[in-house]
Amino acid sequence: MASDDTLPAGWQMVIGLEVHAQISSASKLFSGAATAFGANANEQVSFIDGALPGMLPCLNIVCVEKAIMSAHALGGEVNRHSVFERKNYFYADLPQGYQISQLQEPLMRGGKITISSEDVASKDIAIERMHMEQDAGKSLHDMLVGKTCVDLNRSGVALMEIVSQPEMHSPDEASLYVAKLRSILRAIGACDGNMQEGSLRVDANVSVRREDAALGTRCEIKNLNSLRFMRQAIAYEARRQLAIIDADGEVAQETRLFDADKGETRSMRSKEEAHDYRYFPDPDIPPLVLSAEYIASLKAGLPELPDARIARFIAEHGLSLYEASLLAEDSYIAIYFEDLVGKVEGLSAKAVANWMAGELFARVKEHDVDLSKLVSDFGLSATRAASLLSLIGLDKISARAGKVILDKMLEDSTASAASLVEKLGLQQLGDTKELSPLLEKLLAENSEQVVAYRDGKAAVFGWFMGQAMQLTKGRADPKVLSRLLRELLSGNKK
Ligand code: ADP
Ligand code: MG
Numbered sequence: 314m315a316s317d318d319t320l321p322a323g324w325q326m327v328i329g330l331e332v333h334a335q336i337s338s339a340s341k342l343f344s345g346a347a348t349a350f351g352a353n354a355n356e357q358v359s360f361i362d363g364a365l366p367g368m369l370p371c372l373n374i375v376c377v378e379k380a381i382m383s384a385h386a387l388g389g390e391v392n393r394h395s396v397f398e399r400k401n402y403f404y405a406d407l408p409q410g411y412q413i414s415q416l417q418e419p420l421m422r423g424g425k426i427t428i429s430s431e432d433v434a435s436k437d438i439a440i441e442r443m444h445m446e447q448d449a450g451k452s453l454h455d456m457l458v459g460k461t462c463v464d465l466n467r468s469g470v471a472l473m474e475i476v477s478q479p480e481m482h483s484p485d486e487a488s489l490y491v492a493k494l495r496s497i498l499r500a501i502g503a504c505d506g507n508m509q510e511g512s513l514r515v516d517a518n519v520s521v522r523r524e525d526a527a528l529g530t531r532c533e534i535k536n537l538n539s540l541r542f543m544r545q546a547i548a549y550e551a552r553r554q555l556a557i558i559d560a561d562g563e564v565a566q567e568t569r570l571f572d573a574d575k576g577e578t579r580s581m582r583s584k585e586e587a588h589d590y591r592y593f594p595d596p597d598i599p600p601l602v603l604s605a606e607y608i609a610s611l612k613a614g615l616p617e618l619p620d621a622r623i624a625r626f627i628a629e630h631g632l633s634l635y636e637a638s639l640l641a642e643d644s645y646i647a648i649y650f651e652d653l654v655g656k657v658e659g660l661s662a663k664a665v666a667n668w669m670a671g672e673l674f675a676r677v678k679e680h681d682v683d684l685s686k687l688v689s690d691f692g693l694s695a696t697r698a699a700s701l702l703s704l705i706g707l708d709k710i711s712a713r714a715g716k717v718i719l720d721k722m723l724e725d726s727t728a729s730a731a732s733l734v735e736k737l738g739l740q741q742l743g744d745t746k747e748l749s750p751l752l753e754k755l756l757a758e759n760s761e762q763v764v765a766y767r768d769g770k771a772a773v774f775g776w777f778m779g780q781a782m783q784l785t786k787g788r789a790d791p792k793v794l795s796r797l798l799r800e801l802l803s804g805n806k807k
């Protein structure tokens with residue numbers, strides 16, 4: 314952990330996160346307008362989202378279903394009775410003059426997220442609540458000189474706000490929490506988790522205290538849209554607060570913004586300037602009343618969740634916690650892995666996992682894509698990758714040749730692994746008939762070394778292996794080679 318991320322001994326950071334997750338749905342929470350990312354400004358705005366007079370909201374049941382599934386996946390209690398309220402404030406990108414949200418009676422209370430990593434011991438972070446609400450539009454300050462424009466495409470898009478208890482104590486923990494939350498929501502198809510596109514945003518509440526003292530005054534850093542920025546913002550903010558306390562000052566409760574260019578947080582509004590939202594139940598929307606059967610039916614339909622999948626990968630495929638986490642958190646990667654394991658011949662699941670974690674993820678990084686793109690644009694389906702891995706598993710090619718062929722397969726998405734092996738002459742020499750004469754000649758030419766080996770100088774064996782590999786340009790099957798060499802050196806075979 315970077316030293317920037319820690320406070321001096323005796324001090325502790327306290328972090329509570331409010332995560333806004335966009336619910337994956339074709340249309341908005343209370344209107345039929347589309348939600349797809351990347352549309353031209355104001356192309357996806359219905360009269361409801363634009364708040365024209367006389368428009369009435371109509372609740373999108375798909376959003377409710379996905380929110381309830383999320384609640385189950387987070388282990389929370391779904392309230393059978395929840396209420397939509399108006400949160401009133403004025404802003405140019407909020408045409409209604411209020412945001413429809415839930416305050417007193419949210420959809421879910423309780424729940425938890427388990428975090429762990431090689432550095433952070435396994436720990437449960439309690440969730441306080443989750444409610445549904447609308448997103449606001451977006452002010453565009455850099456489109457026309459001297460003017461601010463507004464894009465209402467996001468106006469009315471369905472969000473879940475998931476509020477944690479203040480139970481995290483480092484940027485690492487906060488980051489693991491968000492990553493795990495994102496992987497859970499993705500696994501059930503409730504949110505695509507794309508932080509760059511704004512599908513998942515974090516408000517981080519940060520305070521510092523002497524260990525075991527009461528909670529300190531917190532500041533809330535708004536709208537963090539990458540894990541890296543969130544970590545930087547939290548670390549900076551904790552140090553800023555500690556410096557104030559060190560100078561005998563008092564931290565003021567306020568809302569702050571993170572300036573990614575400067576790596577600093579700066580004040581947006583103080584507690585005195587805080588909005589008075591004048592919440593009240595929205596008269597246009599009746600309370601959301603759900604039957605116990607309906608709630609239960611959505612629980613029964615949940616797919617396998619990341620934590621369960623991690624445990625299964627450890628038990629079924631013999632992976633370490635680290636490997637299992639790497640391959641199980643993302644559904645797409647997890648399905649690819651198991652597809653591969655089912656199709657590859659001659660390699661254990663663990664070896665397949667190693668190949669993915671090493672070779673495959675290195676290519677993903679190198680081409681700056683995600684795995685699904687490597688499949689769609691480079692043609693590296695699990696079936697095609699399996700054909701390559703099977704060549705390694707069945708000792709037709711060496712692991713080293715496999716790397717070369719993998720790159721060639723990415724260059725030409727139609728070339729088969731077998732044809733590339735042929736073309737590049739990378740077949741592994743595993744045939745004793747081919748290897749034996751070669752080795753016999755090698756031994757004959759180096760009789761002194763043979764004598765040395767027979768006199769007990771074991772290291773000579775490695776030298777012979779190296780020579781033989783050189784003679785075969787690295788193509789000899791090391792297993793066959795070492796067996797043959799041992800036989801010949803010990804004089805058992807002439
Ligand atoms: P608000 O509605 O004003 O945002 P909440 O009480 O709902 O306030 O708290 C919001 C978030 O702030 C929660 O995630 C909570 O865990 C966190 N939080 C509350 N007190 C502290 C504190 N002293 N330090 C850090 N985080 C805190
Ligand atoms: Mg808040």
